[in-house]
Amino acid sequence: MDTENKPQITIYDNATGVTTVRDMTFEELEQAQPIKYKYDYQTPSDSVDTAAQ
């Protein structure tokens, strides 16, 4: 995956008042888009799982 195209997430937490921007984890992608991400962001580690869909 190209570094420039890594999915990023902006998180604002009102409890702390802090906004952070960072790369998304694979688990976060799965939770956000449980079907689509498998096709958009295939990696060797999940290619078997994707093929089984």
Next chain:
Amino acid sequence: MATPPDFVNATPLDASSLNAVGLWKITEVAFLAQTQVDFINVFTSDYSDYRIEFQEWTATAAANQILRLRDAGGLISTNNYVSQRTETVGTTISPFGTGAIAHFSPTFVAASAGAAVGASGYVDMFQPQVSGRYTRFAGAFSRTDSTTSLYAINSTGIFNLTTVCTGFSLIRDGTATISGTVRVYGYRK
């Protein structure tokens, strides 16, 4: 008129008056080329209703935009969100509706192509954190596409669980990224 605040010339405002003043800005977040934007702990017992203002919401690919509620455990991704909206362009009115799916779709956004393309508007979120109540939203957007057509969007939705929601997330559709500025306000009771 008993409705506060009681503005009296040359008299300092007291807390009880200020605490009852209309909308209170909770936060403003500007984001660029994001996959997801989380607003955590923005729905609290301080307010029952919220205004979420979107300024120049853009996406790198045309799509129905995704808004998903959050609870203490994170994103609520169950199929309990129903959205209805209309888009008016010229004299043509197009309806859009979803059954119960895993997110709200408050507006469509055309693929970004400079400053002319985007959507600005708001949704009012009703009672997201009130126990025993469904969460509803209603709102409106002004959006344009690359042909500079202007679309008037009226939008509404319901999350048909009584979950106590504590925030929301904006999520890109497909492989697009989203950009814009979002302000969250609380309505004083």
